[in-house]
Amino acid sequence: MSKKTEEHGVDLRGTLISVFFVGIVIIAMWVAVYLMYVAR
Amino acid sequence: MHLHKYEKIWLAFGVAALVVFLSVVGVSAFSHDHTPAGGMETIDPKKVNETAPFDKPGVTQLDDNTYQVAVVSMAFGYNAPELKVPAGKEIIFKVTSTDVVHSFTIDNTKVNLMVVPGQITTKSYTFEKPGKYLILCNEYCGTGHHLMYNEIEVY
């Protein structure tokens, strides 16, 4: 196990990646509709 | 209250994304005139047909590059004869209702506005491609709501 975060004593790397996946979905959908808006 | 280091990273990223979204729409809206439809003008819903510009609905040329289109919505149709406008010119739509709430929505454009009795909704739009565009009502207005449509020709 590499770097553990001291404070909580738990390794939350998977969580970080997962929430960033959520972030990517949000950004991708938003940009897609924004581009549709601009194109109209 | 204690935040995990990764939660701080995530929230910073999330908030930054939201700030970017808001800035993009804010700047585009307020400095490039891309605000959504709206307007503060009011009208007596019972006297629409006597009040300019709705006494003569349809297309009027305002100047070389600007046209105005006045539309009266009612259950279940639009009163706007001879809807023909040029491409590449600014078209200012002014829409009101004589009865209930409707929408005035032109397919495949940014024109998608609510029509509220007592109010005049304004939206400016420039068509790029000529063609015949479908106009429809997408706010429920009664039994014939899905039969409420029209067409605008862009030349």
Next chain:
Amino acid sequence: MIAAKDRKIALWNIGVAYTAFLIGTLCGLLQVFIRNDALQLPAWLDYYQILTAHGVLLALIYTAFFIFGFFVTGMSKTLGTFGPKVWLFSWIGFWVTLAGTVLATIMIVSGEASVLYTFYAPLKASGWYYVGLALYVVGTWISSFALIAHYLVWRKAHKGEMSPLFAFMTIATLVLWLIACLGVVATVLFQYIPWAFGWTDTINVELSRSLFWYFGHPLVYFWLLPAYMAWYLIVPKLLGVKVFSDSLARLSFVLFILFSIPVGFHHQLTEPGISNFWKFLQVVLTFMVIVPSLMTAFSMFATFETSGRKKGAKGLFGWFAMLPWKDVRFTSIFIAMAFFIPGGAGGIINASFQLNEVVHNTLWIVGHFHITVGTPVAMTFMGMTFWLIPYLTGRKFTKSMQTLGFVQIITWSIGMLLMSTAQHVLGLLGAPRRTAYSSYNNHPAALEWFDGILTSHVTMAIGGSILFISAMMLMYIVVMTMFLSPKAEKPEDIVEFPLADSDRESSPKFLENWKIWIGIAFALILIAYAIPLSSMIQHAPPGSEGLKTW
């Protein structure tokens, strides 16, 4: 198990919820078939009448009754058995809400109220429809005050203590609801009822819309927060861990109270009568309310990962396989959460000021709320139903019921995936919502929408049919666990209320200082609404007379 007297209140609430669910989903099935011209209605029945029933029964009735059933159970469990007054007022609240529901439903069925659940003036329903809605709200208020009184009694007896997280979240949700309802009560009582009964001639339309949406947005948070409660409190228990962070959970609920109310204009972005400044201000406030949901997303994944790692999961995603996938109580909620990712993302798009013009009142919106309230919230409620009813009736949740539960949530997911994806795409193409079948006189543009495989009329109908079958399986489970399943006699058969512990002692006290939060909430409401609403009153055009256009 909680006291039998309290269980009865909860069970009656849940019973009404599922009666509404049964009728509401049947309407949904009819809608998808009418929309694709496969079904002709008899003359006495109208598409918009069915749609009104669908919206009212599922969005207002199913949700509210289920939520109160859940709250009553949880409050009795965490704070103790209801005292006689709390018990009495919980019943009065229930009956008043039910009376309002029945009255409004009768008006819809009799064709006097085909105005949809948003009842926009100047469409004028029978005055009794609005009376029904008012009774519904008043009933929920009585139930809310009963639960708040129960909480206050507990706090008096436990001076200086932080309340259990379940109670805190319940009170936060109820505070949000009480403040939200002020808008709809104001418009129904002072605008609609006098006008519908003919005591006044006209109505200020723009004001009524704005008061409705002052209520309409926090309404969606009234649905969402109880689902979040299950995510924060039930899920960790199923995973064998504690709540990830008691203080952050409380903070996120506080933020919901503050920012979910002064944002209603984001439903009115494309209409006149509100200046761009006020629209944009409320757009900014809307974006603030996304933050507590971002916090929730983190807490959820952290709960999963913590529990997996405790069980010895390795690597970055080893914890994922360790989740209790065979437990339908968990899997249902997990799927609910997954649906909320695109659901929440869609909400950000809807609120993005001028981007709203792309989606406003198109089928995209219908897709959107079926993957927010229609699945994340509804499927969380389904997942809770699997244990809540057996817990309250003392019956078994048998092996075959568990299997059926899995089939039910999987079919719901498939049906919803088909229906909502089709709706999202159709909406982006321009197809309108709230419309019976129409080809707009075979206009090429309209025909084109339905040309794709995903966007064909068939996809939505298949999705809707699968959903309805799934709904009927759920009804079977509900009836069985309510009345017919064998009683749980052996200890291992007894169904429990899975509620996780949280470190409430470590949370700062100010989080439970309601005076501060309610004060700030009202301050924000005043900032966002005082000026635009007063200008709507001062500069009002001549009002509108009511019309019955159906």
